[in-house]
Amino acid sequence: MAAAKKAVLGPLVGAVDQGTSSTRFLVFNSKTAELLSHHQVEIKQEFPREGWVEQDPKEILMSVYECIEKTCEKLEQLNIDISNIKAIGVSNQRETTVVWDKITGEPLYNAVVWLDLRTQSTVENLTKRIPGNNFIKSKTGLPLSTYFSAVKVRWLLDNVKKVQRAVEEDRALFGTIDSWLIWCLTGGINGGVHCTDVTNASRTMLFNIHSLEWDKELCEFFEIPMKILPNVRSSSEIYGLMKAGALEGVPISGCLGDQSAALVGQMCFRDGQAKNTYGTGCFLLCNTGRKCVFSEHGLLTTVAYKLGRDKPVYYALEGSVAIAGAVIRWLRDNLGIINSSDEIEKLAKEVGTSYGCYFVPAFSGLYAPYWEPSARGIICGLTQFTNKCHIAFAALEAVCFQTREILDAMNRDCGIPLSHLQVDGGMTSNKILMQLQADILYIPVVKPSMPETTALGAAMAAGAAEGVGVWSLEPDDLSAVTVERFEPQINAEESEIRFSTWKKAVMKSMGWVTTESSESGIP
8 A cells, every 4th residue: 555655656856945934845746746745944033233134054954954854754654755755956035145164164154134234334335336226237137235145245254254264264155045055965064065046146246147157347346255156057957965864865956046936836937927925025026038127116137047057047027025924923023912923814804904004014124116225114093993903904914015016016117917916925824915915906816725836946946957857847747736816805996095095104114214223233
């Protein structure tokens, strides 16, 4: 019986999904895309000063090992032979920056997380040197912002003596989380592979998205030595083999930044197809095919994927929102109005309205379409009647309003409005949120029944790699996806009134600059 079950499953593919708030390892059947088992571990975030966000790279690495081990144990309990796992893909929180010592294998500082604002003064100083930001944006598709890795590396070089010394002594390696994990998993100090893929490289502000190479002029501008940078590879090829643990010897053959992975996992392979992922932040990506489209409305131009060494590169327009799921974590950890994240739906359901309360969660400034790092969070429209249920509802509405802003920008840039929105990510299990989103966008919201599309995308890239070949990406071979659909249920006029009131609150949040907050993050 057990043997027959194993035989039917065929080749399996694992995916490490290392996000901002948690790490997961998931195993899929490569023939059906069915999720067989997974394990998840929450990751600590440290906030040493206002606006600073850090994580421990070693804790992240240990969480990956723990998730792999626990998932393998669960598979054994299900009578599934783990020797059927033929490849592993890696998907990761992007931009988060690690510098480590290649001799000892030790991180030289905590990981500086993408949300971190300590580089605000660095950005202001650099901006003075390039009127209009243009040469950076034309090469990278990105505005000069605290969000991207180059300014984080610059801060580490300016402020952390251990990093300065290691660079001088040729011991330092830089990478985003994918590079740190792949280097460690493929042996670390004993021959670990120092690489990244084009999607993660395109988020550093050091990578030329046209030539697909590290850019000498950009590295000189940020004064970052090119010798510390990882080798850039495609998103689907064998980088190296696992060197320890239950999956020793299995190739790591897929690597995508989390939002690119979700685009692949949602099968958005055609020009004009888009998806919105609701994680710590919120990210709307639209595939623009083999051409770079530059936004006139505050969106980023980024590399979507390159699924093989000899395969073409595809690009995307991206609307990035810093705070989505993070606002729920804040209500739990900072205000204590919920004990677990899934309670938010229950509270919001009790009232079914924010009762005129509006929430702009600009905890890390505002990203698209404003790019205003000095904006601060605001809750307004409070009365004696307002209670925690109304604040919970306003928090969910804020996620939807922010998505509306980036969708409007996307529609203006592309010229063809999206007829529906494909969604994924942890927050999509919240039905109130999904219905609110349909109401606020006034288009249907479509959610796959298997919401783990980020991990699925990494698994697809790994399984399709040359030398692995267990996952076909041909359109006819891709599994049909069952979906849940949310239709708008309020009239368009009501939707517009709510949105325009929220936008007034956004303007207030951008005027909220105190001396204290504008100097935050200067060490």
